[in-house]
Amino acid sequence: MGEVKDVTAAYSEALVEVGLADPRVMALDADLPDSCMTEPFYRACPGRAIDLGVAEQSLPTFAAGLALVGKVPFYNTFAVFAVGRSFDMIRLSVAYARANVKIVGHAAGLSLGYAGPSHHALEDVAMMRALPGMVVLQPADAEECRQMVWWMKDYAGPVYLRLTRARVPDVHAAGWRFEMGRTEQLREGCDVTLYTTGDLWVQALRVAERLAGEGIGVQVVNVSTLKPLPPGEIVRHAQATRCGTTMEDHHVVGGLGSAVAEVYAEFVPERALRRLGIRDTFTESDDYDVLRAHYGLADEDVVTAVHSLLGSS
Amino acid sequence: MERNVLPLKTELNPERDQAFVRDLMLKAVAVRRQIVEMGHHSRIRLHYGALMGMVEMVTLLYFHWLDVRPEDPAWPERDRFVLSKGHGAPSLYAVLAERGFFDRRHFDRFRRLGSILQGHPDRLKTPGIEASSGSLGQGLAVACGMALGAQLDDAPWRVYCLVGDGECNEGSIWEAGLIAGNLRLGHLRVLLDRNLKSSYGPMAGRNDVEPLADKWRAFGWAVFEADGHDFCDLSQKLARAEAVEGQPSLVICHTLKGKGIPFVEHYPAKPNILLTEEQYRECLDVLCRAEEEVRKGPSPRPSPCEGEGEGPSPRSRTPLRRGLRAALPCWEGEGEGRGG
Numbered sequence: 057m058g059e060v061k062d063v064t065a066a067y068s069e070a071l072v073e074v075g076l077a078d079p080r081v082m083a084l085d086a087d088l089p090d091s092c093m094t095e096p097f098y099r100a101c102p103g104r105a106i107d108l109g110v111a112e113q114s115l116p117t118f119a120a121g122l123a124l125v126g127k128v129p130f131y132n133t134f135a136v137f138a139v140g141r142s143f144d145m146i147r148l149s150v151a152y153a154r155a156n157v158k159i160v161g162h163a164a165g166l167s168l169g170y171a172g173p174s175h176h177a178l179e180d181v182a183m184m185r186a187l188p189g190m191v192v193l194q195p196a197d198a199e200e201c202r203q204m205v206w207w208m209k210d211y212a213g214p215v216y217l218r219l220t221r222a223r224v225p226d227v228h229a230a231g232w233r234f235e236m237g238r239t240e241q242l243r244e245g246c247d248v249t250l251y252t253t254g255d256l257w258v259q260a261l262r263v264a265e266r267l268a269g270e271g272i273g274v275q276v277v278n279v280s281t282l283k284p285l286p287p288g289e290i291v292r293h294a295q296a297t298r299c300g301t302t303m304e305d306h307h308v309v310g311g312l313g314s315a316v317a318e319v320y321a322e323f324v325p326e327r328a329l330r331r332l333g334i335r336d337t338f339t340e341s342d343d344y345d346v347l348r349a350h351y352g353l354a355d356e357d358v359v360t361a362v363h364s365l366l367g368s369s
Numbered sequence: 370m371e372r373n374v375l376p377l378k379t380e381l382n383p384e385r386d387q388a389f390v391r392d393l394m395l396k397a398v399a400v401r402r403q404i405v406e407m408g409h410h411s412r413i414r415l416h417y418g419a420l421m422g423m424v425e426m427v428t429l430l431y432f433h434w435l436d437v438r439p440e441d442p443a444w445p446e447r448d449r450f451v452l453s454k455g456h457g458a459p460s461l462y463a464v465l466a467e468r469g470f471f472d473r474r475h476f477d478r479f480r481r482l483g484s485i486l487q488g489h490p491d492r493l494k495t496p497g498i499e500a501s502s503g504s505l506g507q508g509l510a511v512a513c514g515m516a517l518g519a520q521l522d523d524a525p526w527r528v529y530c531l532v533g534d535g536e537c538n539e540g541s542i543w544e545a546g547l548i549a550g551n552l553r554l555g556h557l558r559v560l561l562d563r564n565l566k567s568s569y570g571p572m573a574g575r576n577d578v579e580p581l582a583d584k585w586r587a588f589g590w591a592v593f594e595a596d597g598h599d600f601c602d603l604s605q606k607l608a609r610a611e612a613v614e615g616q617p618s619l620v621i622c623h624t625l626k627g628k629g630i631p632f633v634e635h636y637p638a639k640p641n642i643l644l645t646e647e648q649y650r651e652c653l654d655v656l657c658r659a660e661e662e663v664r665k666g667p668s669p670r671p672s673p674c675e676g677e678g679e680g681p682s683p684r685s686r687t688p689l690r691r692g693l694r695a696a697l698p699c700w701e702g703e704g705e706g707r708g709g
Contacts, residue, residue, distance in 0.1 A: 109548065111544045111547075111548060113541050114510050114545055117507050117514060118510055118514040118545075121500070121512060121514020121516070121517065122514040122517060123514075124492070124500060124514070125514075125518035125519060127518050144507075145507055145541070148502070148507060149501065149511050153492055153500060153501040
């Protein structure tokens with residue numbers, strides 16, 4: 057593993073790169089250019105960055121208007137508002153209209169731990185997955201984030217990019233290329249598959265090492281495209297192992313767990329699956345890592361799930 | 370029928386441009402007739418109050434204001450029009466067909482599977498539709514985004530948007546309005562359909578939005594007021610809105626729900642109805658007489674649908690302006706826009 061990096065900082069740099077490369081690119085904010093690290097774009101591409109103020113529900117519609125006249129707007133705010141506050145606007149003016157809008161939900165999941173449940177974005181993937189034609193992405197590391205931003209610039213259609221505040225090492229080697237709609241095996245194993253999105257692959261690899269000590273073979277799969285998720289991308293991993301477990305910083309309803317479970321139920325019903333994530337509850341305030349552990353994403357939770365699946369607990 | 374012979378976006382004078390205005394009035398009759406046929410033949414309930422009330426505004430836009438090319442709807446330099454009050458789609462469809470954006474045969478499949486004419490505007494299905502709308506309070510913000518894009522590119526085209534007064538109950542309208550004022554979106558002109566009613570009934574005392582003009586001015590907009598059924602007055606106020614620089618402009622268009630169809634104008638409940646055969650015949654008779662009035666006119670004022678002399682029923686004899694004034698105690702009639 058490489059140096060630990062801030063994925064949002066990688067987004068910030070990539071946004072400037074695509075902005076300098078393509079004059080159509082714009083950045084919209086809702087009073088959070090500092091938190092969303094879009095300030096460098098304001099300096100690099102003056103006139104193409106607009107802060108609408110505390111007006112989250114206007115982000116999708118303004119962005120849609122800009123997109124309909126040829127711009128490629130990336131709009132930025134905390135994920136809980138980027139999606140939740142303005143869902144109807146996204147649904148009609150962006151998704152239904154197929155406007156070329158790039159929605160960037162920052163500090164998703166439990167990232168804003170101390171701010172509490174008003175700021176925890178735990179339903180955003182569920183809402184975005186439900187929209188026809190919406191592409192939903194969550195990068196595993198800084199390099200994947202950078203490549204996703206370039207891909208988003210060139211893709212003609214609405215995309216939701218989900219970013220957390222996690223700092224992660226690079227998992228992708230030089231020369232690796234992001235492919236939308238593809239999953240990626242990060243570790244081989246024949247007993248259980250751990251499906252992760254975002255930074256959770258770090259934890260999955262750690263737990264995999266521990267389980268390897270017990271003689272359990274763990275495959276780790278990065279699912280960075282949450283939609284569209286072609287069934288074949290899950291089936292080939294599912295068939296390589298006896299069972300599977302999903303891990304996500306999101307409610308288990310509607311997110312990665314649901315997406316993978318849908319494939320298991322339809323195509324590999326003989327394989328068992330567990331979903332790890334926040335389980336249908338409103339959260340409370342505390343440190344990001346403390347909350348993750350508290351709400352079902354501790355290493356021990358993963359081990360327990362795997363033992364349970366393999367009948368070896 | 371006479372074609373557009375005047376330069377676009379020019380003020381219409383009732384005497385000088387008599388023939389042209391008469392042509393617009395005939396188009397308005399044709400549009401109303403098309404709306405009636407649409408509802409009757411499809412056997413679908415339509416909100417005739419809202420649809421009839423906006424006919425002159427949209428007719429003027431598409432036949433004398435917007436620089437558009439029906440044969441090339443995606444022409445990059447075209448003016449953009451966003452129908453924020455998306456439930457007015459059937460009126461817009463009728464005008465777009467009249468303007469030649471698509472063939473009238475599409476009305477046979479109005480609001481049916483596979484049709485290019487959906488219940489509310491769909492920019493991907495209907496030639497000439499610029500934005501998908503139907504959830505109130507969004508279209509204005511989309512139009513703002515377009516105007517922002519035009520401003521950044523110093524584009525020659527402009528963005529027009531029709532907003533409903535009931536729609537002004539949506540907080541997103543005011544959020545967009547505030548941002549548009551702050552961004553000084555001079556490429557944006559909004560027509561606000563002030564018919565004093567939202568879907569459930571009169572807004573006064575319930576979900577009122579007055580003082581409407583003062584609110585928009587306070588948000589940094591140049592505001593004008595017009596009789597929304599008078600082509601000359603509308604054109605004059607729109608021309609003044611066009612002259613505004615460095616701020617968005619808005620014309621409060623005073624209208625009457627159901628305009629042109631007396632029984633709809635006076636409908637006791639919300640006129641979201643399936644026309645009976647009798648009502649259908651009445652609509653066609655009224656429109657037929659309105660057309661005769663226009664053709665024989667010499668005076669293009671007032672609107673033929675409110676003919677002063679030989680109206681089809683006592684109700685419709687009310688002259689346009691008197692009728693409007695009676696319905697609009699807050700309206701100053703010829704009042705000047707203060708923000709321009």
